[in-house]
Amino acid sequence: TRSSVVWMRFASTSSASVAREEIRSQKEAAAAAPPPPSSKEVSTYWGIPTTKLVREDGTEWKWSCFRPWDTYKADVNIDLKKHHVPTTFLDKVAYWTVKSLRVPTDIFFQRRYGCRAMMLETVAAVPGMVGGMLLHLRSLRRFEHSGGWIRALLEEAENERMHLMTFMEVSKPRWYERALVILVQGVFFNAYFLGYLISPKFAHRVTGYLEEEAIHSYTEFLKDLEDGKIENAPAPAIAIDYWRLPANATLKDVVTVVRADEAHHRDVNHFASDIHYQGMELQKTPAPINYH
Amino acid sequence: TRSSVVWMRFASTSSASVAREEIRSQKEAAAAAPPPPSSKEVSTYWGIPTTKLVREDGTEWKWSCFRPWDTYKADVNIDLKKHHVPTTFLDKVAYWTVKSLRVPTDIFFQRRYGCRAMMLETVAAVPGMVGGMLLHLRSLRRFEHSGGWIRALLEEAENERMHLMTFMEVSKPRWYERALVILVQGVFFNAYFLGYLISPKFAHRVTGYLEEEAIHSYTEFLKDLEDGKIENAPAPAIAIDYWRLPANATLKDVVTVVRADEAHHRDVNHFASDIHYQGMELQKTPAPINYH
Ligand SMILES: [Fe+2]
Ligand SMILES: [Fe+2]
Ligand SMILES: [Fe+2]
Ligand SMILES: [Fe+2]
Numbered sequence: 001t002r003s004s005v006v007w008m009r010f011a012s013t014s015s016a017s018v019a020r021e022e023i024r025s026q027k028e029a030a031a032a033a034p035p036p037p038s039s040k041e042v043s044t045y046w047g048i049p050t051t052k053l054v055r056e057d058g059t060e061w062k063w064s065c066f067r068p069w070d071t072y073k074a075d076v077n078i079d080l081k082k083h084h085v086p087t088t089f090l091d092k093v094a095y096w097t098v099k100s101l102r103v104p105t106d107i108f109f110q111r112r113y114g115c116r117a118m119m120l121e122t123v124a125a126v127p128g129m130v131g132g133m134l135l136h137l138r139s140l141r142r143f144e145h146s147g148g149w150i151r152a153l154l155e156e157a158e159n160e161r162m163h164l165m166t167f168m169e170v171s172k173p174r175w176y177e178r179a180l181v182i183l184v185q186g187v188f189f190n191a192y193f194l195g196y197l198i199s200p201k202f203a204h205r206v207t208g209y210l211e212e213e214a215i216h217s218y219t220e221f222l223k224d225l226e227d228g229k230i231e232n233a234p235a236p237a238i239a240i241d242y243w244r245l246p247a248n249a250t251l252k253d254v255v256t257v258v259r260a261d262e263a264h265h266r267d268v269n270h271f272a273s274d275i276h277y278q279g280m281e282l283q284k285t286p287a288p289i290n291y292h
Numbered sequence: 293t294r295s296s297v298v299w300m301r302f303a304s305t306s307s308a309s310v311a312r313e314e315i316r317s318q319k320e321a322a323a324a325a326p327p328p329p330s331s332k333e334v335s336t337y338w339g340i341p342t343t344k345l346v347r348e349d350g351t352e353w354k355w356s357c358f359r360p361w362d363t364y365k366a367d368v369n370i371d372l373k374k375h376h377v378p379t380t381f382l383d384k385v386a387y388w389t390v391k392s393l394r395v396p397t398d399i400f401f402q403r404r405y406g407c408r409a410m411m412l413e414t415v416a417a418v419p420g421m422v423g424g425m426l427l428h429l430r431s432l433r434r435f436e437h438s439g440g441w442i443r444a445l446l447e448e449a450e451n452e453r454m455h456l457m458t459f460m461e462v463s464k465p466r467w468y469e470r471a472l473v474i475l476v477q478g479v480f481f482n483a484y485f486l487g488y489l490i491s492p493k494f495a496h497r498v499t500g501y502l503e504e505e506a507i508h509s510y511t512e513f514l515k516d517l518e519d520g521k522i523e524n525a526p527a528p529a530i531a532i533d534y535w536r537l538p539a540n541a542t543l544k545d546v547v548t549v550v551r552a553d554e555a556h557h558r559d560v561n562h563f564a565s566d567i568h569y570q571g572m573e574l575q576k577t578p579a580p581i582n583y584h
Contacts, residue, residue, distance in 0.1 A: 046559040051581040064578035065437040140414040145357040267338040286356035289343040
């Protein structure tokens with residue numbers, strides 16, 4: 001049968017102010033004759049190789065929802081305090097929309113931060129997907145380049161989905177939580193979709209503020225982990241692989257890297273909103289690349 | 293200012309039946325002090341580095357809509373004749389839907405294949421985006437892994453968008469063509485969205501057949517290029533960089549690699565439909581990786 005193996009080798013060194021990262025990937029595709037179609041597995045007829053991914057240490061890569069080259073070391077030194085002071089009317093509406101959404105959230109979850117994180121990540125993964133999709137459709141309609149923003153926003157959505165996949169391992173959703181997620185997604189997806197159509201400037205600002213709130217809530221989570229109010233359990237295997245954490249990493253390490261991700265999303269979205277505010281076009285301003 | 297440079301080196305060798313590809317990427321991020329916010333360029337406040345991408349030969353990477361590591365050498369040896377024979381009722385509906393869409397398309401474009409390619413790519417980039425988005429939302433709602441399918445479908449959408457960016461350089465859209473694209477996108481996006489919600493099995497089959505038609509239409513394009521009925525102009529710069537074509541590549545080479553892409557999309561979509569037909573779940577069958 002047709003199959004291929006992909007090796008990935010990572011070597012990373014870092015010093016005080018310079019971070020060097022080297023990702024080396026070797027891809028080897030051995031193409032043999034396509035297998036004859038069998039009645040049991042018709043799918044092989046399409047000759048799509050079953051790619052085996054291998055880690056740097058030669059062991060098998062066990063995830064199919066993300067690949068070795070999607071992993072990274074989070075930049076945890078990012079400034080967590082940065083804030084966009086709302087000055088325009090639209091900014092104030094964005095700010096107070098997000099602030100008022102925190103009230104029911106705080107009441108519902110209280111200090112159950114693991115559960116809160118899991119539930120909120122199902123919402124956090126929506127804006128990037130909506131923005132990326134709308135920019136994609138716009139690029140097609142207008143015969144315009146994307147400036148890399150489609151990819152950047154879709155990668156944000158994927159990153160948020162990885163947050164969810166991680167917190168799922170920490171906290172299991174109950175049936176009424178599952179029902180709530182369906183309801184909230186139905187409302188939020190459509191609201192954000194419309195919002196982005198009407199004013200991408202406003203939509204990115206809202207996401208920027210949502211990320212600021214996420215940073216705050218992960219900081220509270222960390223406090224409770226440090227105070228022993230929440231057990232500092234070992235990090236889930238998926239988190240260790242995704243953020244290249246040491247094998248003995250704990251939930252605290254996971255929350256720290258997730259919070260760093262949120263700070264990066266905050267920057268990207270406020271930046272996108274600022275571009276619109278400055279009267280520039282998103283697609284003419286190159287999007288952030290590999291900004292984690 | 294904070295900036296980083298990314299180098300990419302490519303080395304590729306190929307023999308009769310074995311294709312070896314080595315992609316080596318070195319990333320170096322030099323993080324200096326964040327720049328002070330200026331009134332003119334508030335966006336720099338967010339400290340997002342202006343990443344300079346560099347080619348293997350050291351020259352500047354000029355595209356922001358795709359990055360050096362998104363480029364590839366198309367597998368032009370793919371079987372162009374593969375076809376899914378419709379047997380079930382649903383397959384026949386999918387097949388005849390696509391076949392009947394060809395009638396108005398043929399009448400409208402006739403032998404203007406450059407124009408036809410440009411226009412049809414605005415449609416071709418829709419299914420991958422819709423499928424990827426719906427699977428993303430589903431993964432969030434159900435707290436389920438994606439099996440890599442979200443990424444695979446979004447990458448297909450991006451690949452189709454790159455086809456459009458290429459053919460835009462060959463043929464410029466006229467005002468009524470722009471109007472037609474807006475109309476067709478409005479109808480097709482919603483139709484495919486609904487179709488995918490109701491039956492992903494059917495939706496992927498439709499896309500599979502659309503890709504079969506695309507292969508046919510690019511083969512006709514090639515014939516006219518070979519017969520001199522269409523001028524075999526030099527390949528657009530974007531195509532040379534995206535498919536790693538030689539500097540003296542022509543439109544014929546571009547159409548050949550685009551056609552190979554369509555054959556890969558055909559396989560992926562019929563495969564996805566087959567998975568559904570076999571009663572398996574998409575997210576439990578690993579998605580194709582780097583299948584170009
Ligand atoms: Fe998140
Ligand atoms: Fe976030
Ligand atoms: Fe295409
Ligand atoms: Fe295609």
